Amino acid sequence: xxxxxxxxxxRLMFETAIRSGEVADLHLDDVxxxxxLITIRRGKGGRGRVIPIGQATTEALxxxxxxxxxxxxxxxxxxxxxxxxxxxGREGLSRALRRRATRAGVQGFRPHRLRHTAxxxxxxxxxxxxxxxxxxxxxxxxxxxxxxxxxxxxRAAEEARRLNLGAI
Numbered sequence: 001x002x003x004x005x006x007x008x009x010x011r012l013m014f015e016t017a018i019r020s021g022e023v024a025d026l027h028l029d030d031v032x033x034x035x036x037l038i039t040i041r042r043g044k045g046g047r048g049r050v051i052p053i054g055q056a057t058t059e060a061l062x063x064x065x066x067x068x069x070x071x072x073x074x075x076x077x078x079x080x081x082x083x084x085x086x087x088x089g090r091e092g093l094s095r096a097l098r099r100r101a102t103r104a105g106v107q108g109f110r111p112h113r114l115r116h117t118a119x120x121x122x123x124x125x126x127x128x129x130x131x132x133x134x135x136x137x138x139x140x141x142x143x144x145x146x147x148x149x150x151x152x153x154x155r156a157a158e159e160a161r162r163l164n165l166g167a168i
Contacts, residue, residue: 002083004063004064005064005067005081005096006096007063008057008061009080010097010100010114012060013118014117014118015053015056015118016053016136017119017136017147018051019043019044019137020093020111021090022043022044022137023080024088024089024090024093025042026038026078027078028077030079031061033062036053037050037052037053038050038053039051045139047139052135068081073087093111097109118136119144119147119148120150120151120154122135123155124158129141
């Protein structure tokens with residue numbers, strides 16, 4: 001079951017820029033797979049928000065939930081369940097993600113990197129800065145800049161190619 005759980009977590013974080021603590025704190029009733037929405041009830045600063053998810057993340061969550069039903073703690077309101085009946089909290093999340101990164105050969109991985117990567121992917125795909133701020137739970141533009149600065153030149157180069165201003 002932990003394979004399905006970890007895949008769902010990685011897809012969720014990779015797509016939405018959700019904080020690892022927010023992921024760990026999710027309950028079953030925070031997930032609406034019909035509407036493809038995740039509700040963050042206790043975000044940073046006590047602010048909540050609703051995050052849309054795509055089809056691949058929804059399907060990963062459905063596969064996890066199908067296996068979750070067989071878990072000894074299936075009646076728990078917590079979305080994520082640990083191995084062998086243990087609770088799966090923030091430390092469990094961090095260990096699971098680091099283990100996956102090691103197996104994949106990713107050097108220097110920290111769960112927070114998924115938040116940076118999701119922010120870059122959002123903007124690279126043409127998403128708006130205000131949309132990213134809403135999804136990520138940021139209220140200040142300096143956070144947007146902090147999370148997206150490292151790959152800003154990469155996005156700018158791709159945008160320049162797409163604009164092709166030299167052809168005019």
